[in-house]
Amino acid sequence: MIELFHVTKRFGDELAVDDVSLKIAKGDFCALVGTSGCGKSTTLRMINRLLEHTEGRISLDGQAIRDFDAVQLRRRIGYVIQSTGLFPHWTVARNIGLVPRLLKWPSAKVHARVEELMDLLGLPEEEFAHKFPHQLSGGQAQRVGVARALAADPDILLMDEPFGALDPITREKLQEELRALQARLHKTIVFVTHDIDEALQLANHLVVMRAGRVVQQGTPLELLHKPADKFVESMLGGVERGLKQAGLARVADHMLPLGSTLPAESRVPGSMTLRQALSVMLRDHTERLTVVDPHERPVGELSMRKLIRESKADQGHQREH
């Protein structure tokens, strides 16, 4: 668990982070979002003491990070940055094995761990182990960056816009893989991004920052339902908020059982997001869709009317809180 109590960071007279308090539970995927210069990266970099906080207290599992030796602390925390920061004069395998070697693991154990991680991140060992970073594509290099961060099996992973420099297709693929990875590994992840879609897709704890302060935090749905102010609302996509919310829901969770009426002609898989299903409705000029399982068998039906009634009920439910 990572806790920040009234943390402030000043660079000279400039206030970069202003009285931020956060509690990031073990296994949380916490995304810090905000515009450039809002202090999200600064907040992240204070956690592994690349920057020292000016005031307040930061603790890991209840122990203040200032009580640790900074170098030892960093070896326990994974770190991934946009530019990857891979050492260009080292091979992929050597880059990944960096932290285990710093921790003086025996070399057979380092080797086994590097192999395991390359497998985990879809980098075939015989093909990539001896390559140098400049021989990799952007997506491959960032996989190596993630593997290096995970090498010593840290509980905490800090990621500073890790996918920001990738093309949209590669980015989406890596986001998907990160989500799958997190489902298996249950790390505590703090993830900085200015891409709200990325944050909504990945995080279960969203922190919106502005001018060094936390404006609002909560689950993605809480923020989408009830943005605290105009800034959060525009951060979350303004009038397109409804679509963003639909992007978080799966068709299978909102379908009706197959009715007595004729099934609709347009078919969608249950694993699709509601947002994609709505797009199919618009494309096919229909307000009803047949939901199919992976074997193309109809299992239910999705109705626009039902969805609208559902979201009204949802909002009423939210207001009562």
Add this chain to the structure above:
Amino acid sequence: MSTKSATHNARSPWQLGIPLVWLSLLGLAVTGMAQLEGVFRLFEPDVRSVIYSRVDFSLLLGRHLFVVAIAALVTITVGLAAGIAVTRNKGRDFLPLVSQLASIGQTFPPVAVLALAVPVLGFGTLPIIVALMLYGLLPIVRNTLTGLQEVDAGIKEAAQAMGMTSGQILRQVELPMAAPVILAGIRTSVTINIATAALGATVGASNLGDPIIAGIVNGNTAYVVQGALLIGLLALSVDSTFEQVQRRLKAY
């Protein structure tokens, strides 16, 4: 580290051979200069001796190398240490001062250094070593600074964030990454000093400059050509050896 991918396009036997060619030519010239008497007779048909024979050429070559090597050892040590010191957090304030001092060292003509050093250090080898040290410092300091400053900030940050100590970052990341640039500085410094060391002959340091000075004093062009030939071949041998080392370093 893998040598499979690192070497396939970096070296061919032909390139490796270049330093060997210059070295063998140098060896031949040192041992067999007398065989070329007929050629040098063309330069000076009238003088009694056309082959410089006051001191053996191999001895002159040895002394020449000694002076250059001592100067290089000191300049590399001082230059690297200064370059590293002023790029650390604690020494950053001295960065402008050090780069200016190194520049002054090079703008000061070596002849003037010799003239100033002789009254203090006396005649012989010492003043020329001092002159070479001052003269050869700039390329090393400048390239060490450039090489270290060019290391990508993201890479240094990542190294720090992974939990490397500043010593580990310097040794395992910064210096290896800066090595090609630093080596280029050392190459320039040493090559220039091989030529400049010949000036030592004017203040009584015996080296490959001797035949040149003797030739000028006695009006014997053949002597001058012999000294110049040997210095040229030595410079080419050393320079091409450095080039090979640089190629290997850049092979990643």
